Amino acid sequence: MSGEKEKKKEKEEKEDVEELREVLGVVSKEVPALIKSIIASVFSEEAGRDMGKAAAAFYKELKDAGMPEETAVKMTENYISVFTSLGDILKGVGKERKVIISTKEGEEIGKEISEEVSRKIKEKLAEKRREEEEEDEE
């Protein structure tokens, strides 16, 4: 009777070892593959090119609209930082933090945009007024 019990116990232990072997095999294979794919989606020539295209299009639009070089570069930098704030996202996982851009940073961006917009509106209004004056004179 005890011989049977021992055999059963031995069989169970053998199964446990097999299971452990399988689990560890999968973990050691799948975890690096998962990390590798996450890294490849951010750090690859293709990803860089795509991100560069998006940023370059944004920069070009700003320049074409007559934005000064310095401001255009700064705004493009802010635009990229939204996409590249993966570190902040990772840090925020499991925490209650939900904001990716800090309030101070957001205020700065908002201020910059509103200044630029009001400057542009003033320019356009002055241009329109000048055109109207010219028309009146004619």
Next chain:
Amino acid sequence: MKTWSETNMKVQSIIIAGLSLIRLLLSLFALWLTLGWKVRKTRRAFEKQLIRQGMAKKDAKKLSAQYSKMKNEMMSTLKGSVFRSL
């Protein structure tokens, strides 16, 4: 008293766990080694696109530095989580 087969099983389990851990660490080490090279390639492709649209090389380099910053942040987060789990 423990039987021979019980001891044998435990030794086997320890060896399997050790081998898997070594395999996992080696793969992670290889990933870490290639990461710097991948970041450089990504930065170069990114800068190329910006320069093509008329941005100064200096500014393009400044913008692409975000990738290095992101890599450092990722590594520090990963290190932090590994040390916390130990």
